[in-house]
Amino acid sequence: MVLSHGGGSGRSTGPVERRTVERVLEPAPDVASRSAGRAFGSERAWTEAGRGGPDVAWGICPGDGGAPYRTAVDARGPAYLCGCSAGESPCGHALGLLVLLSADALAPAEPPPWAARWLADRRGRTVPGDSAGRTAAARRADRRTERVTGGAQELEQRLADLLRGGLAAADRPEHGLWEETAARMVDAQAPGLAHRVRELGSVVASGPGWPVRLLEECALLHLLDSAWLGLDRLPGPLAATVRTRVGLTATSGGQAVRDRWTVLARYDTPDGRIVTRRIWLHGAESGRTALLLSYGAPGRALTLDLPVGTVIDAEVTPYPGGGGLRAELGARFGEPVAATAPPPGGTTADAVAAYGHALRDDPWLDSWPVTLRDVIPAPSGDGWQLVGAADGSALPVAPTALSRPGLWKLVALSGGSPLTVFGECGHLGFDPLAAWRPGAGGAGAAVALA
Known part of the structure; x- marks a missing residue:
């Protein structure tokens, strides 16, 4: 499990927001551990607590018999250390530290010697002969x-x-x-299924025609269930996608790709009481498009803060499944510089074909990142569309974008002239996220639309 959380030095004085707690407590082995995790998700329960980056935390919690429990967590493993006698892992103390870590409620610090030794040992856990840790992890995964x-x-x-x-x-x-039903899926440690079940409730309240939409979503949920129950018969990439969709957390384990990455778009979306930040990157040499995610509480600065229109020289490591889009940002080299050109793009027909191709690997995919070249925004009935300047083909703008100021910014930027537009193409249409207008040097600066 990899947790990318909000930055900043703000510290909480009480329990973290409920939605954050629910997300972080998903690895809990049972209801009792989940309840204990909520109780220990407060700074008042800890002494000498601190964090080392976005994924490592430690602290000391008073024990029942007087002896304190030394607890440490490494969310990248995930791995947990605790002196309590709980038979399951992660215990409530470890879960409490994860809650505080997810809310950025712990101050950066140097780990105490006992935590430093454990973290150093973690770095060597992959050497041959160390089978105990792998065996325990396999048992937890099987359960x-x-x-x-x-x-x-x-x-x-x-x-x-x-x-x-x-x-x-x-x-x-x-x-x-x-x-x-969603609560039952949370108890089954399948947060992805729980999320899709809750989405069914919003479909019912979505207005006229909801039975058709509900039937479609039920069919997709049935497809996901069936895929999980027949997971051993699926090809590797699709099986990885199913695991991710069900809610099993994956770690970035692919080959790191160093490239000059252009920041195409960045936007935040609320999810209950958590804010999710999405940042789209495009590699100049690899031609890859990558998605970075980070999470945090509303009102707090998130760790990932890459300005749209800049280029960073960095390593990016992809996660398995999901078309290879989700990635983790690694080492950076040098300072960001301004982009001089938009990414290469295609026609509206190319965009629809790319989305259709991606659906073969992930049938539950809502959209796919694409760049359109030489398109002009134009009104169409009650909405808008992007029309190809060369062939006159058109792609409707997604309803979710019609009420955003970014659409009018796009229209004003065009002024009837062709643009390069990056966005997400899905079954509802195209959601524009950034645009470039040709300038004297070949392209103007990127304009963020979301």
Whole structure:
């Protein structure tokens, strides 16, 4: 599990927001550990607590018998150290540190000797002969797989019951299927399934035509369930995508790619009481597009803060599954510089084809990053579209973008002239995120639209 959280030195004085807690407590082995994690997710429960970067934390918690528990966590493993006698891992103390770490509630510090020794040992855990740690990790993974499988089987039954009883029942005010089922998926340690179940509830409240949309989402959820239950029969890349969609956290384990990465877009979206930041990069030599994610509490500065239109010389390591888009930012070399040209792009037909191709690897994909060359924004009925200057082909602008000021910024930037536009192309249309207008030097500076 890799946690990328908000930066800043602000510190909390009490328990962290509930939505943050729920996300971080997903690895809890049982309900009791989850409850203990909430209780220990407060600075008042710890002494000598600190963090070393976004993924490592330590602290001392008073024990029941008087002897303090020394606890440390390394979210990259994940790995946990604690002096308590809990039989399951992670214990409540480790989960409490993860909660504080996720909320950036711990001050940066040098680790005490006992934590430093454990972290140094962690760096050597992959040497041959050290099988105890790998065996314990395999047992934990097997237990979680069993829980997720049980949750998927239960969800299949609930979907069958919903369809057997008719979708009309889902619109009743007293219908409590969504939250109850989502809670069951959280207990099964399948947060991805829980998220998709909650999304079904929002579909019911989405206005006229909701039964059709609900049936579509139920079909996609059934497809995900079936894929998990038949995971051993899937090809490797698709199996990795299914694991990610179900909610099993993956670590970036691919080959690091050093390149000159142009920052194409950056935007934040609220998710309950957590803010998710998405940053899109494009490699000049590799031609790859990469997505960086970070999370934090509302009102706090997030760690990743790369300005749109700059170029960074850096290493980026991809995560498995998801079309290879999700990545982790590694070492940087030198200072960012201003981009001199937009990324290479294609036509609107190329964009639709790219999204369709990506769906073969990830049927649950909402959109795919593409760059359009020489397109002009134009009104179309009640909405807008991007029209190719050369062939007249058009791609509708997604409804989610119609109410944003960025659309009018795009129209003003164009003034009826062709633009290069980067955005996300999906089944609802194209969501523009950044644009470039040709200038005297070949291209103007990037203009952020989100």
